[in-house]
Amino acid sequence: MKFLENISLKPFNTFGIEVSAAYFTKISSIEELVESIDFSIEKKLECLILGGGSNVLLTKDYAGLIIKNELAGILLIKEDPSFYYVKAAAGEGWHTFVMHCIENNYAGVENLSLIPGSVGAAPLQNIGAYGVELKDVFFELEAFNITTRNIEKFSLSDCDFGYRESVFKRSLKGQYIILNVTFKLNKKHSINTRYGAIEQELKRMECTNITIKNISQAVINIRTSKLPNPKEIGNAGSFFKNPVIDESLYQQLIQANPLMPVYPSGNNQYKLAAGWLIEQCGWKGYRKDDAGCHSKQALVLVNYGNAKGQEIYDLSTEILGSVNQKFGVQLEREVNII
Ligand code: FAD
Ligand code: EPU
Numbered sequence: 253m254k255f256l257e258n259i260s261l262k263p264f265n266t267f268g269i270e271v272s273a274a275y276f277t278k279i280s281s282i283e284e285l286v287e288s289i290d291f292s293i294e295k296k297l298e299c300l301i302l303g304g305g306s307n308v309l310l311t312k313d314y315a316g317l318i319i320k321n322e323l324a325g326i327l328l329i330k331e332d333p334s335f336y337y338v339k340a341a342a343g344e345g346w347h348t349f350v351m352h353c354i355e356n357n358y359a360g361v362e363n364l365s366l367i368p369g370s371v372g373a374a375p376l377q378n379i380g381a382y383g384v385e386l387k388d389v390f391f392e393l394e395a396f397n398i399t400t401r402n403i404e405k406f407s408l409s410d411c412d413f414g415y416r417e418s419v420f421k422r423s424l425k426g427q428y429i430i431l432n433v434t435f436k437l438n439k440k441h442s443i444n445t446r447y448g449a450i451e452q453e454l455k456r457m458e459c460t461n462i463t464i465k466n467i468s469q470a471v472i473n474i475r476t477s478k479l480p481n482p483k484e485i486g487n488a489g490s491f492f493k494n495p496v497i498d499e500s501l502y503q504q505l506i507q508a509n510p511l512m513p514v515y516p517s518g519n520n521q522y523k524l525a526a527g528w529l530i531e532q533c534g535w536k537g538y539r540k541d542d543a544g545c546h547s548k549q550a551l552v553l554v555n556y557g558n559a560k561g562q563e564i565y566d567l568s569t570e571i572l573g574s575v576n577q578k579f580g581v582q583l584e585r586e587v588n589i590i
């Protein structure tokens with residue numbers, strides 16, 4: 253195994269932030285993972301696993317060991333009359349996995365097409381888009397306990413998934429490396445077109461007998477039309493979560509802003525569109541040096557070239573402050589700040 257020293261992380265984060273890692277290695281087996289952990293202990297280094305680097309903001313040089321996950325393989329492990337159980341290694345690309353499912357007619361992940369990153373990071377924030385979340389198709393995962401070095405299984409309830417949340421982002425943060433995820437995918441297709449512009453896009457595509465491939469293509473078309481491609485403009489998708497507020501604040505805000513987008517989320521709770529709140533505060537299209545707020549989607553902060561992680565972070569702090577001042581709503585960052 254090679255442990256490279258003083259490596260630029262620019263190619264390994266979709267924000268395209270130029271910072272360095274003291275040490276860097278790639279793993280494609282559990283033996284290599286164990287060797288990497290041994291190396292970090294021997295050198296008294298912190299270590300951080302990276303998949304696609306599409307949900308991190310690197311704010312400074314990393315003094316430890318970056319482990320780039322390249323564990324590969326997708327396998328149908330069993331089936332019953334209703335489901336296919338498909339196990340994917342953590343280093344597989346998420347979109348590659350989705351395309352594999354569509355080619356094999358395994359239904360359930362088509363609405364999650366074109367989300368960047370790896371299979372292994374997907375449970376961390378229970379990735380979601382267009383009315384589907386990872387938890388809807390999750391069966392179990394295996395993770396490496398960094399302290400005990402045991403491989404442990406986590407069921408759906410063990411993961412404690414929530415909106416952009418899981419146990420791996422909260423109480424078990426930094427303690428496990430996810431090795432593989434098994435998904436429970438439908439044999440009988442139930443097409444989910446309820447969210448946003450999917451139906452409109454399917455009409456535009458002139459689809460009649462709608463297949464999971466059509467849904468995937470519609471989602472790809474919508475996403476490409478509004479989200480910046482990280483290969484062109486550095487970004488990590490939504491920088492903040494959509495905030496959830498209670499009834500009294502909701503009543504106050506909707507009276508003052510009758511056109512505000514709202515998604516009732518049960519128990520007298522209401523989810524608001526952070527992008528709308530940020531746009532109302534005048535940030536959409538804002539740019540200071542190379543750090544900015546995207547002109548088509550205010551929830552996406554961008555690096556136009558040479559922004560420092562700290563500049564993007566400072567912009568996010570200004571946005572948090574102004575949304576709080578105008579609406580009394582506290583936004584929370586979705587992206588992992590390193
Ligand atoms: P990384 O950025 O590499 O890592 C993220 C965090 O997970 C880090 O803390 C890392 O240490 C940890 N981690 C990574 N791998 C493992 C592992 N194997 N075990 C344990 N911890 C690990 N997200 C959505 O939910 N919905 C969207 O619609 C969406 N759209 C996006 C659009 C764009 C253009 C971009 C750039 C991002 C978008 N995202 C979206 C965010 C991102 O794609 C997801 O969060 C994705 O799951 C991150 O995967 P990654 O491999 O790049 O994670
Ligand atoms: N909006 C504005 N101005 C903006 C952006 C959005 O007014 O600049 C309004 C839109 O008009 C719409 C509402 O906000 O009424 C919601 O916008 P959109 O459908 O684009 O979705 P979003 O809430 O901004 C969420 C996820 C995305 C996911 C999409 C589709 C979060 C934090 N973000 O975005 O996930 O792809 O829905 O399901 O939940 C990510 O997590 O990185 C991500 C991209």
